[in-house]
Amino acid sequence: MLMTGKETHRSAASARRRQFFAAVTSAGLFAAALLGAGDFGSQAAAQNTRPAPVPNRYQGAPGQPSSTARPNGSVVPAQQVPQNQIAPRPTGNAPAAQAPIRPNPTQLQVMAVVNGEQISQADLGRECLWRFGKEVLEGMVNRHLIAEACAEKQIVITTADIDGEIERIASKFGLPRDRWMQLLREERGYSEAQYKREIVWPMLALRKLSADQTEVTQEEMQKAFDSEFGPKVKALLIVHSDRKLIDQLHAHVAAKPETFREMSKQHSDDPGVASAYGVIPPIRRHLGDANLEQIAFSLKPGQISPVIQVADKYYILKCEEQIANRVISPEQMPLVDAKLRERLKEGKLRGVAANFFETMAKKATIVNIYNNPELAKQVPGAAATINGRPITTQQLTDECLSRYGHEVLEGEISRKVLGQELVKRKATITQSDLDAEIARAADMYGMQKPDGSPDVDRWLKQVTEQDKAPVELYVRDAVWPSVALKKIVGSQVVITEDDLQKAYEANYGERMEVLAIVLGDQRQAQKVWEMARNNPTDAFFASLAEQYSVEPSSRSNGGKVPPIQKHSGSPELEKTAFSLQAGTMSGIVALNDQFIILRCLGRTRPVAVDPQIARKELTKDLEEKKLRVKMSTEFDRLLRTSQIDNYVAGTSQSGREGMAPGAGKGPLQSSGVSPAGGPGAVRSLGGVTPTAGTMPRGPAPTKR
Structure with a gap:
């Protein structure tokens, strides 16, 4: 963006x-x-x-x-x-x-x-x-x-x-x-x-x-208290809308309960559940489906529930722990009561x-x-x-200006700078340029018709439906800036063999399966590392992650994190991970303000892919990324060298090349450019969001 x-x-x-x-x-x-x-x-x-x-x-x-x-x-x-x-x-x-x-x-x-x-x-x-x-x-x-x-x-x-x-x-x-x-x-x-x-x-x-109409009854207070401080069920979840598949999964996990997390990751059709290996927040009373709650509270630790239907979805629960109710002291009760009553009234x-x-x-x-x-x-x-009493157009305009003028002005300044540079270079943007950029964005995100051509209509529907914004706004705020920057910088970038090799290793090469504990304090990291060394098992390491890790995903998943790939942007972490053998543990890796301990589970197999197809996809991806950097650099230069007086924000800059950061009165800054933005781009307050900024880009995912 x-x-x-x-x-x-x-x-x-x-x-x-x-x-x-x-x-x-x-x-x-x-x-x-x-x-x-x-x-x-x-x-x-x-x-x-x-x-x-x-x-x-x-x-x-x-x-x-x-x-x-x-x-x-x-x-x-x-x-x-x-x-x-x-x-x-x-x-x-x-x-x-x-x-x-x-x-x-x-x-x-x-x-x-x-x-x-x-x-x-x-x-x-x-x-x-x-x-x-x-x-x-x-x-x-x-x-x-x-x-x-x-x-x-x-x-x-x-x-x-x-x-x-x-x-x-x-x-x-x-x-x-x-x-x-x-x-x-x-x-x-x-x-x-x-x-x-x-x-x-x-x-x-x-x-x-x-x-x-907002008086709270004693029954409502009791239910709220039970929900907040009563017993809870720590559980794993598999969810899917296909009854036949869920029955097959139920038979599998009933026979092999230890595979529950992996089955949830592979088959749950809720991305949030799948990505967390089935880990969900503890189930509480009076917050959801009554039947599901009743079954959850009837399970013993390690027990698998029957298939539970909720609306058009089917659920399987595995009880991890029955958590006892929280005891509230008499001194705390008045404050607890007041907070619960306020929350119920607000609802x-x-x-x-x-x-x-x-x-x-x-x-x-x-x-x-x-x-x-x-x-x-x-x-x-x-x-x-x-x-019969009017709200005038001028009043509505004033209200819009007062509420959004500061942010929208930033986009208008950016658009003005780009437009001036186009005039300076005697470059123009035609309707065909805009149409081509939209088609390119559709193709880039895999929206093709059966004949392989870009499905522009489907792309425009997806990219604008999130904010219910018109296509014209998407074109003005996202497509036009992308085309303008490409006219300014040119669309040619150089892709080297080294670029392709690194991209191939990152996308299709082997990865390291690890457990990770992330800590925010070096002294704490040393203590945890010592405990892990004294009991070198995967299970104990996982329990340490659940107890000490400050990173939510590794904490909730017993240290399980996505496999580490090469050339991901963390060289020290990658070097450490790829030096490990299955069953061994790393030292403490300092990364920014965090301290990470890894335990190796093994290596994934490289993905088998047709080299020519891979080369084509990787080249397209690398061209996009390099062009993005080129556009961002040029846009930063244009803003930096422009004389801009923003009277609403009270900032001014002289536009002199090489002006030291902070010189003048609050010089404007900018950020990276992502060509041809995605969903969410159309309602950027600043009004300039080139066309591919908010959707992930890379070769089609392949199951490992």
Whole structure:
């Protein structure tokens, strides 16, 4: 994926905190509903569709007509929520609002200047509206519906309520308020005002509106307690949708229980189960299928269950251990009770929120005008009306700019730099160039028709269905940048015999089957290594991995990890692994900040493959990888040597070649380029993701 400086910085942090923000807090429970999950399409007079792209959409700014003048008339200004019924009126002695960390894009006329060319607010507004207009409009409508319900029931949410909730959420994660708000800015792009308006206020309002529907019964509390602290079953799982095959597998593992893990790896049709050798989280009560839970809790350690049908799948369990219930002291019970009650209320609240929007949408008269040319002619400048009151197109654009402008601008800067370089080289991109790149991507990922030609239609369906984004957006944000970079750098790369030999060994050569223990502390690693040396068996090594390894896969699988191949990017680890014989153990291998101990199980056999076919596939793969590096290097150079003033981010760089890192005020950075991106690329916030960035590439897998 091609990323710009801000995306590069944020991607690393996002990877570290992804799980933390997956359930961002009780306030985050409503993010989906409030920012787009509400469906008012059935109330609209016409369908919600993206605007028809302009003829030169791939080389210019795609978009739609959008009024830049603010219309007169009675409106509900969604952008100015603190001053209207959609958010609380400040009461009491509220603290002064903090100064914004960065400018709001709606307050600037010029967003950025790239080598003397401006990106205006209108330009960026069209891009944001095109990408996010539909979901942002749904969020605005939902907030209006909540506001009307609150007005009807005379419910008021004060500034003190909101500040208190933010403090509560921050303390829940052991963070001071300012650190919590910083994380929200970095990971979700929320300013404090946006967070209050779009998340906290609606959540508090929905709580009050549904207070009588979220009461928790004693029976529900008991079930939650049993699920959380009651007995559990540590088990292995084989899952498949074919009853005939599952019966055969059941007969096999019943006769040879020691093969259960391997059978799950080879045959489970759930990739998560197969890749973990059948290891699943402990089974708890009241969380899933009641019949499966009953059978699981009836098994003795080492016992195999009968075949269990759940929906259209068939399961086989092997009990590893019956885990006793956890004892809670009387001193801890009040805190445990409070947390369980809060969790149950939040769960009920999710259901209530969904029903609320459905009910309110039926009561209200909602007309969705956005992107409907006929309705737009009748109500110019309006994106939607709610009970006759309009949300204007300008308000919707402002909301999109405020929410996504910072990120989308990074992509527009990248696109501007590429476009300027094409002009400098007198290169143009034609429709046939774009079509050829899409066909190349389809072929690269194995999507061919029976005659061997690329199946473009199937590829486009797959690459866009994840985010329900239009093909035009995929072409603009993924295909066009790939073609542009290839025009700039040329598509010729040199593949040597040494490259081919290493690739052959990596993909088809022998690999080392090992058990691994990964530790984060050298002193601990030395102690574990000593224990393993004193009891040199596979079983004891596996038990040490389950007890001490800090790497989740090796810990849950008794040290079992994927076979180590040559030329995988860890020379020291490969050298150590390939020096071992079956039944021997390595020393401690220091790799980055981890310490690894290996125990050799043996070597796999090289894969038998036709040399000519292998050479063809490997050449294609190597050309792609080398071209990727070439494109990435050139893109980095173009960004580095461009004069870029980003007024939204408050950064500037002179564009002088050879400028020392850090010189100037926050020079932009970039990251690697993956030509011709895959699923997920079409909704990159930055708006530039060359076409093959998110799907694995390599020769077709062969069973070993």
